[in-house]
Amino acid sequence: xxxxxxxxxxxxxxxxxxxxxxxxxxxxxxxxxxxxxxxxxxxxxxxxxxxxxxxxxxxxxxxxxxxxxxxxxxxxxxxxxxxxxxxxxxxxxxxxxxxxxxxxxxxxxxxxxxxxxxxxxxxxxxxxxxxxxxxxxxxxxxxxxxxxxxxxxxxxxxxxxxxxx
Numbered sequence: 228x229x230x231x232x233x234x235x236x237x238x239x240x241x242x243x244x245x246x247x248x249x250x251x252x253x254x255x256x257x258x259x260x261x262x263x264x265x266x267x268x269x270x271x272x273x274x275x276x277x278x279x280x281x282x283x284x285x286x287x288x289x290x291x292x293x294x295x296x297x298x299x300x301x302x303x304x305x306x307x308x309x310x311x312x313x314x315x316x317x318x319x320x321x322x323x324x325x326x327x328x329x330x331x332x333x334x335x336x337x338x339x340x341x342x343x344x345x346x347x348x349x350x351x352x353x354x355x356x357x358x359x360x361x362x363x364x365x366x367x368x369x370x371x372x373x374x375x376x377x378x379x380x381x382x383x384x385x386x387x388x389x390x391x392x
Contacts, residue, residue, distance in 0.1 A: 229373070230257075233265040237311050240341040246351040247376035251381035254347040258313045259343060265311050279311040285319055288326045306333050313345045317368070318359040331364050338367060351376050 229236050229243060236243075245254045250376045262279050279363055281295060293299060306312060314334070322330065350356040351384075357365040 229262045230264050233261050233311075234268050237265060237343040241343055242338070242372040243375065244346045245318050245345065245347045245375045245377065246349070246356070247377040248349060248351050249377070249379065249380075249381055250349055250378035252377050254349075254377055256313050257331065257377075258315065258345045258347050259334070260282060262311060262313050265337070271309070277305055277309050277312070277387060280305060281310050281313045281315065282306070282313050284330070285316050288322065288330065290324070291329045303333065307336055307340070307342075309342070311343045311345070312337065316349070316358050317346045318348045318350045327361060327364070330360075331367075337369060338371060344368075344372075346372065 230297060244259075245258060247254055259281060262281055266279050290296070290299060290302065334344065347354060353365060353369045356369060360368075
C-alpha cells in the first residue's frame with residue numbers, strides 16, 4: 228500500500244520503520260523498492276535535483292569520521308534536503324557518543340523539516356531498538372513511524388554451497 232502511494236506518503240511527511248529479528252527477509256529490498264518508486268514518479272526528466280537517498284548507516288558513520296573529506300559536508304547537506312531517505316541497518320551496532328550525536332542531529336533535523344524517512348533494522352521491538360540506539364533516537368523513530376514487522380526466514384542466496392546441494 229505504501230509503495231503504491233509513496234508520493235503521497237512523502238508529501239504527507241510520513242516515516243516507516245521496517246523491522247525483523249531475521250536477516251535477509253526483505254527489509255532492505257522493500258525499502259529500496261519504495262525509494263525507486265518514489266524516484267520514478269518524481270524525477271520526470273529532472274535529474275539535477277536529488278529527491279531521495281539510500282544510506283547504509285554503518286557506512287555513513289564511518290564517512291562522517293573522515294574529517295579530511297570535503298564531500299562529507301555536501302553529503303550531510305543532501306541528507307538534510309532530500310525528500311526521502313532510506314536508513315538501512317539503523318541499529319546494527321552500538322554507537323560512540325560522536326556517532327550518536329551525528330545521526331541524531333541529522334534525523335532530528337529531517338523530522339523537524341517534515342522530511343520522510345524509511346528505517347530498516349534487525350530490531351523488531353521498541354525496547355530492542357532502544358537498547359542499541361538509545362531512548363531519544365528510538366522515540367523519534369518509533370513514535371513517528373508506521374511500524375511493519377517482517378517474519379519471514381533468511382532468503383538470501385549467495386551461490387551454490389555444499390549445504391544447498
